[in-house]
Amino acid sequence: MKQFTINELYEVFCQHPTITTDSRICPEGSLFFALKGDNFDGNHFALSALEKGCQYAIIDDKSYAIDDRFIVVENVLSTLHQLATLHRKTLGTPIVGITGTNGKTTTKELISAVLSEKYRVLYTQGNLNNHIGVPLTLLRLTKEHDIAVIEMGANHPGEIKTLVNIACPDCGLITNIGKAHLEGFGSLYGVLKTKGELYDYLREHNGHVFINSNNALLKSIAHKLNVTTYAISGNADIQGSVTACSPFVSIKWHKKGEIPHTVDTHFVGSYNAENMLAAITVGLHFNIAPQAINHALKTYRPQNNRSQFVETEHNRLVVDAYNANPTSMMAALENFKTMEFSNKGVILGDMLELGLQSEEEHRHIVEFLKQGQFTSVYLVGKHFGAVADQFQHFETTADLIAFLEKQPLQNKTLLIKGSNGIGLTKIVPLL
16 A cells, blocks of 8 residues: 655645544545544544545554555654645745743634734634644635634643644744643743743744733743734833723723723733733734724623633622633632622632642642632632642532532622633533
8 A cells, every 4th residue: 555745645635625533523525634542543443434424544554454545654643743734834824823821722812803803814723722733723724814823732841842843833922931731841941941932933933923021931031033022011012001800801002102092801800911912912913903903802702711700690700710720820819809899709629730739839829818808718629628728628529519509609709710620610500
């Protein structure tokens, strides 16, 4: 059976540009990439994918190739990467790359909304920001797209370098550097080094960087870059300030030397102002008019349990339970503390993947809670359980649900925050 070169495979892709990696989802005429995982081998499912409608199956175990519908390559994953890069370079579409510890998905969404005021934009769906999601997003590019916004995530050293070499961004930003995935990175320096691989790529390829000038860590690695700066309450090319947060955030912003603009949003959490200003800065770089930028920010509504304000029949909720790490958890608590509501309580779930620093970081949160600014505190997960002290603790979200069914919470304003793996979103219908 002949092994295909990447150029020969690209010719096949141009005729059949729909990609699937799931043998349960096989659009007619699509290409099935037989990826391997920790517990599965996609080669096993190649024939099934063809029977369900795929035109070709790309495999790396030739023993499964029983006819010409099987395309044999040396490694399916690396072939997917090469194909995505070839497609991206062939089209030449401008690409904005985004990474960071906190806020990258929200910033990606806001930048995409702003750019969509003028351009046809392809952007990362959900959080498909890893070594599989990034190439699959790039392979959705068509000649109809004017620009692409690609989110890149990492939990181990070197991952951003892999992703930027696939996506080849023309410009980009790092939202911030915080304490996340310390189990994989080992330290805050490990986070900085890996996220900084976006800067390294853009430096080597004469790209453009948008940087928060208030962030000393980012400034420390931003040498010899083409830079546009932004800052909330700081000196920068694009400057902004929070004018209200009760509970929704309003900001005033302006390009240095020009008239200010004000915009009201549907976000809770003053920490989102930096994400908004990043989107404003990228929008101005791509010649989006200020009025159009404000329209995008004003009409965008947070989704997927990120900085959402929900009023139920019984309570007011600030739902920020998609993910959590020490940096984002403390930012959410500090912001919630300033909100002018009575009877404020918090429901916090474990922050995962912190490794040896987990107990210290969870204890730090508990010590903050002991200051007594909240009328009720509910902690969920084994890591909080180790340090919960006087606070009410539940080993699992199921235990919390059982408690809430017997003792419903009413007339409270509640912050719900925790790592996605804890599943705190399941409690929202009970509140």
